[in-house]
Amino acid sequence: QKEVEQDPGPLSVPEGAIVSLNCTxxxxxxxxxMWYRQYSRKGPELLMYTYSSxxxxxxxxxxxxxxxxxxxxxxxxxxxxxxxxxYLCAMSPPGGNKLTFGTGTQLKVEL
Amino acid sequence: GAVVSQHPSRVICKSGTSVKIECRSLxxxxxxxxxxxxxxxxxxxxxxxxxxxxxxxxEQGVEKDKFLINHASLTLxxxxxxSAHPEDSxxxxxxxxxxxxxxxxxxxxxxxxxxxx
Numbered sequence: 001q002k003e004v005e006q007d008p009g010p011l012s013v014p015e016g017a018i019v020s021l022n023c024t025x026x027x028x029x030x031x032x033x034m035w036y037r038q039y040s041r042k043g044p045e046l047l048m049y050t051y052s053s054x055x056x057x058x059x060x061x062x063x064x065x066x067x068x069x070x071x072x073x074x075x076x077x078x079x080x081x082x083x084x085x086x087y088l089c090a091m092s093p094p095g096g097n098k099l100t101f102g103t104g105t106q107l108k109v110e111l
Numbered sequence: 112g113a114v115v116s117q118h119p120s121r122v123i124c125k126s127g128t129s130v131k132i133e134c135r136s137l138x139x140x141x142x143x144x145x146x147x148x149x150x151x152x153x154x155x156x157x158x159x160x161x162x163x164x165x166x167x168x169x170e171q172g173v174e175k176d177k178f179l180i181n182h183a184s185l186t187l188x189x190x191x192x193x194s195a196h197p198e199d200s201x202x203x204x205x206x207x208x209x210x211x212x213x214x215x216x217x218x219x220x221x222x223x224x225x226x227x228x
Contacts, residue, residue: 043219043221099157
């Protein structure tokens with residue numbers, strides 16, 4: 001079993017839809033949780049960063065962490081074609097140098 | 112967010128040649144940089160952790176003599192793929208963390224697409 005599980009998709013939604021992306025994990029030591037967006041043949045771009053459980057909102061993006069269920073989510077409201085990309089979840093324990101990544105979910109927002 | 116510059120963005124080389132990829136943190140100092148490899152439609156695989164002024168730490172299965180890493184300053188790390196072969200063709204990405212940061216945020220370069228003929 002992988003430490004971090006993420007549905008690779010592809011996920012196709014119409015413009016304006018609410019998108020829900022999620023990851024599950026098995027390592028209870030993970031405390032830092034991140035979401036990255038990666039366009040084709042580009043480096044990942046940090047979207048959201050959260051520590052421990054709870055919600056965090058930034059514009060159209062909301063990140064949720066439920067440590068009791070070992071489940072994290074990223075919600076995108078009013079999705080736009082420019083949101084079409086691969087979304088990677090990543091996490092690490094405190095003081096840990098290494099991030100553990102999910103496989104990424106490919107999202108396509110259609111006009 | 113912090114800026115990490117990676118160069119070149121794309122390189123095509125003949126089998127047997129060596130290729131050097133540079134990773135620079137432009138507006139911060141990074142004691143530690145990381146090198147990843149990514150195959151199409153797959154996630155990032157950590158290859159090695161580059162530590163300024165000391166030897167890199169390689170992940171299991173990664174040949175240190177094949178993938179030479181140098182981290183001579185707090186803003187520059189290089190990855191050299193020696194005697195490249197077609198199976199080394201991949202997307203290589205570096206990342207760095209601000210040495211002053213108290214969080215775990217990691218910033219990535221734009222990646223290098225290596226094609227070995």
